[in-house]
Every structure is written in C-alpha cells, then in structure tokens.
Amino acid sequence: MARPLLQAVLLFLVGALGVFALAPLQLFPLAWLALAALFAAWRQHPGCWRAALQGFAWGLGYFLASIHWVYISLHTYGGMPAWLALLCTGLFAAYLALFPALAGWLSTSLLARRPGAASLLLGMPALFVLADVLRGWLFTGFPWAAIGYSQLPVLGGWLPILGSHGLTLLLALAVAVTLWRWRAGALLAGALLLAGLGLQQLRFTQPVGGPVSVSLLQGNIPQDIKWVRENYVQSLRVYHEQLGRAQGQLIVLPETAFPAFLEQTPPEYLDELRRMARSKQTQVLFGIAISGSQPGEYYNGVVRLDQPQLTPYRKSHLVPFGEYVPMPALFGWMYRFMSIPLDGFTAGLDPQAPFALAGGSVAANVCYEDIFGHEFRVNAANATLLANVSNLAWFDGSWAAEQQLQMAQARVLENGRELVRATNTGATAVIGIDGRIRDRLPLQTRGVLESRVWHYTGATPYQRWGDAAIWGLLAVFIGVSCFGFRKTKHED
Numbered sequence: 001m002a003r004p005l006l007q008a009v010l011l012f013l014v015g016a017l018g019v020f021a022l023a024p025l026q027l028f029p030l031a032w033l034a035l036a037a038l039f040a041a042w043r044q045h046p047g048c049w050r051a052a053l054q055g056f057a058w059g060l061g062y063f064l065a066s067i068h069w070v071y072i073s074l075h076t077y078g079g080m081p082a083w084l085a086l087l088c089t090g091l092f093a094a095y096l097a098l099f100p101a102l103a104g105w106l107s108t109s110l111l112a113r114r115p116g117a118a119s120l121l122l123g124m125p126a127l128f129v130l131a132d133v134l135r136g137w138l139f140t141g142f143p144w145a146a147i148g149y150s151q152l153p154v155l156g157g158w159l160p161i162l163g164s165h166g167l168t169l170l171l172a173l174a175v176a177v178t179l180w181r182w183r184a185g186a187l188l189a190g191a192l193l194l195a196g197l198g199l200q201q202l203r204f205t206q207p208v209g210g211p212v213s214v215s216l217l218q219g220n221i222p223q224d225i226k227w228v229r230e231n232y233v234q235s236l237r238v239y240h241e242q243l244g245r246a247q248g249q250l251i252v253l254p255e256t257a258f259p260a261f262l263e264q265t266p267p268e269y270l271d272e273l274r275r276m277a278r279s280k281q282t283q284v285l286f287g288i289a290i291s292g293s294q295p296g297e298y299y300n301g302v303v304r305l306d307q308p309q310l311t312p313y314r315k316s317h318l319v320p321f322g323e324y325v326p327m328p329a330l331f332g333w334m335y336r337f338m339s340i341p342l343d344g345f346t347a348g349l350d351p352q353a354p355f356a357l358a359g360g361s362v363a364a365n366v367c368y369e370d371i372f373g374h375e376f377r378v379n380a381a382n383a384t385l386l387a388n389v390s391n392l393a394w395f396d397g398s399w400a401a402e403q404q405l406q407m408a409q410a411r412v413l414e415n416g417r418e419l420v421r422a423t424n425t426g427a428t429a430v431i432g433i434d435g436r437i438r439d440r441l442p443l444q445t446r447g448v449l450e451s452r453v454w455h456y457t458g459a460t461p462y463q464r465w466g467d468a469a470i471w472g473l474l475a476v477f478i479g480v481s482c483f484g485f486r487k488t489k490h491e492d
Contacts, residue, residue: 118480
C-alpha cells in the first residue's frame with residue numbers, strides 16, 4: 001500500500017512540475033520529463049485501476065498548478081469564502097484529472113490484451129491525446145493548458161497542419177518511443193524538430209495590401225472596482241483619454257470596456273468618441289454587454305463605434321459559472337456565495353460575419369474563446385485579421401494571462417492570420433503571422449499599444465479541415481494497437 005501511495009505522490013509532484021513547461025516560464029523540456037514519468041509508470045503493467053490512480057495523481061498535480069487562478073477569481077474577486085473557493089478549485093482540478101486517469105485505464109487495458117510495441121508506441125500516446133480531446137469537448141469543454149502548447153517554440157511549425165492536439169500527439173509519441181528505445185526516441189525527436197523548423201518556413205496564407213496601424217487600449221481598471229457605480233465615470237474618462245491619444249487606423253478596446261449595457265451608456269459620451277474617431281479618420285471596436293430582442297436576453301458583445309446598429313459580434317462560447325449557470329438545479333447554490341456583476345448571458349450562434357474594417361475583414365472573439373481551436377477556425381476562415389477582446393482582471397496575480405497569450409499564439413499559426421488582443425489588465429499584444437509576439441504592454445499597467453498588422457488571405461490545412469488529421473492519426477494508431485502484431489521475444 002505504501003509503494004502505490006508514494007508513487008502517486010511523486011506523480012502528483014511531477015505533474016505539477018510539468019506546468020513550468022508552459023507560459024510564462026516556457027521550460028519546454030519539463031513537459032517531456034513529466035509525460036515520461038507518467039508513461040513509465042503505465043509501462044509497468046500496474047493494473048487498470050492503479051494506472052487510473054496514477055493518471056489521476058499526475059493530472060491533479062498538473063491541473064492544480066495550471067488553473068490555480070480559479071481560486072483568485074472565486075475568492076479575491078468573486079467574494080466566495082476562502083475555504084469554499086479552495087474546495088471548488090480542488091474539485092475542478094479533480095474533474096480535469098479524470099481525463100489522464102481515463103487514459104491510464106484504457107492504456108493499461110490495451111497493454112494487457114495486446115502486449116507489444118504497437119500498444120506502447122502508438123496506443124498509449126493516442127489514448128492520452130484522445131482523453132485530452134475529450135476534455136476539450138465534454139460539457140462544453142475546457143482545453144486550457146494542454147501540454148502540447150509547451151512545445152510551441154520547437155514544434156510550432158506543425159500547428160498549421162495538425163493543430164494544438166497535434167503538438168500533444170507528437171510530444172506523446174516522442175516520449176513513448178524514447179522510453180522504448182532511447183536512440184530511436186532521439187532520432188524521432190530530432191526529425192520532428194527539423195521538420196517543425198522546415199514547416200515554419202512555409203506560408204499557407206498571403207498578405208494583402210499594406211500595413212495597418214493599430215492602437216490597443218489597456219485601461220487597467222481593477223476588477224474589484226470596475227463594476228462599482230461610483231467608479232463608472234472614471235472608467236469612461238480612462239478610455240476617453242486613451243482614445244484621444246491613440247494613433248492607429250484601427251483602435252480596439254477590451255471586453256466590457258464600458259461597465260454597462262450599450263443601451264445604458266450615455267449617448268453624448270459615445271457621440272464624443274465618434275467625433276474623436278472621425279477627426280482621426282480611424283475606426284473603433286469595443287467590447288460591451290448588449291441586449292437581445294427578447295426580455296432577459298443579453299450578450300457579451302463586440303460592436304463598431306461608428307455603426308453600433310450593425311450586427312455586433314455575440315460571444316458564442318460562454319464561461320460556465322462566470323457568464324451562465326450550467327445545470328442551475330445542481331450548481332445554483334454557488335451563486336449565494338459569490339458576487340458576479342453579470343451572469344445569465346445568452347450564447348451567440350456561429351458562424352458570425354467579420355467586421356469590414358481597416359481595409360479588410362476583422363473576426364472578433366471574446367475572452368477565452370481563443371482557447372478552442374476547433375471553434376476558432378470557423379469565424380477566422382472568412383477574415384483577414386483576428387481581434388480578441390478580454391478582461392483577465394479576474395485572474396490578476398496569476399499566470400492565466402500569459403497562458404492564454406500562448407494559446408492565442410497557437411491560434412495564429414493554425415489559421416494563418418495575425419491577431420490583436422486588447423485586454424483590461426493584460427496581456428495586450430499583437431501576434432505576427434509567425435506566431436511570435438510583435439509588440440505587447442506590461443501586465444497591470446495603463447497604456448496604449450501602438451503597432452502594425454497585415455491582412456492575410458488563403459487557408460492553412462488546419463483551417464480547411466480542422467482536427468480531421470488528428471482523428472485520422474488517432475484511429476490508425478489505436479487500430480494498429482488493437483489489431484496489430486502481438487509481442488515477440490525481441491520486444492520489450
């Protein structure tokens with residue numbers, strides 16, 4: 001009993017260590033080590049339930065470390081008692097840990113029925129990725145901090161073809177082969193790295209027109225005062241001043257920049273902003289709550305300042321427990337312990353048309369919509385430029401902003417479009433076509449980011465076909481593992 005418990009504790013610690021491979025530290029080799037420890041435990045044929053426990057322990061460490069910011073949003077800004085916020089954060093991490101636990105159960109079951117190299121080299125990595133894909137889909141999905149993002153600096157060239165799940169699969173495959181034969185693993189890793197570098201030189205999309213100057217406004221209004229009535233006028237003043245000195249042809253303000261519904265925002269204030277924009281010959285996008293056509297229907301939206309009556313962008317992938325209550329009969333009690341200014345949002349329906357702005361088509365998205373690669377590509381397909389508006393002040397003091405910025409870099413590479421991000425407290429940034437951060441503002445500072453972007457047309461393989469390549473590879477790997485050759489005396 002003591003040995004399995006000690007092993008579970010060690011896997012918990014190794015899983016937590018793996019998060020250092022992600023932004024902001026980006027110590028990407030740690031992802032290889034973390035996954036190697038998990039796969040090595042499963043290779044010992046521990047039995048299905050023990051393998052599930054090992055996967056759960058590893059996942060609990062990994063997800064507690066990667067989503068620590070949930071506690072900050074619930075307690076510091078949501079007003080939930082500390083003990084309850086800790087409990088909810090732990091339960092959420094435990095739910096996410098069920099997916100590597102499932103991968104462990106399935107992998108060990110496969111190894112018991114079909115022992116051999118195919119199950120070790122193909123089946124185990126494929127089942128790990130399959131569980132991770134399921135995590136990003138089940139109950140609306142939460143694909144945050146997929147371990148494959150850690151390989152963005154070295155394997156990012158694969159993203160236009162395979163997407164983010166592809167990076168996880170390549171990482172898992174390289175780890176499995178290394179555990180089997182370290183020389184073969186080194187050769188495979190080298191081949192993947194070289195191929196990734198070569199793929200980075202390819203461009204599936206082409207720039208159209210000249211550069212467009214952009215101004216991204218970061219108001220840095222703390223979450224604990226953002227929705228306080230007495231501070232409303234101050235919020236309006238901040239963005240009035242910033243828009244007044246912005247120089248870009250396109251100006252973007254953050255999510256819910258004005259803490260009220262569009263219909264409640266003083267008309268004279270919006271008229272003054274329009275006058276300023278006309279005098280600069282610039283166009284403005286901003287995030288704001290907008291009412292729907294039915295009573296009680298409202299959206300987290302993005303609108304054009306010059307023509308707010310045009311169809312706005314309506315956020316389609318809402319945040320559970322933040323923007324709406326999933327299964328109110330089961331989870332409604334939580335809201336008695338929280339103070340959230342707006343909930344009960346209605347989800348918009350995709351696809352949504354881009355905005356005709358700045359000489360091109362700008363596809364807007366809001367907050368964590370940019371972590372869902374398979375959904376993000378739908379609206380990006382008809383755009384020449386991508387714009388994300390966010391308010392990550394809920395998580396100030398954590399790694400959430402840097403983690404999300406890294407995932408946004410992946411969306412750029414997957415879709416072959418540049419992306420601008422305007423956020424309340426950070427990370428406000430411009431991501432170039434190569435997936436690198438061209439310009440950014442420091443976190444938790446007030447300022448205007450002046451930069452340039454280019455419009456792009458064309459389509460990457462991932463934008464055309466989404467995760468079809470990954471589903472095909474998973475089917476082949478699992479199929480070969482289930483129906484391939486059994487172990488021979490020459491195999492480990």
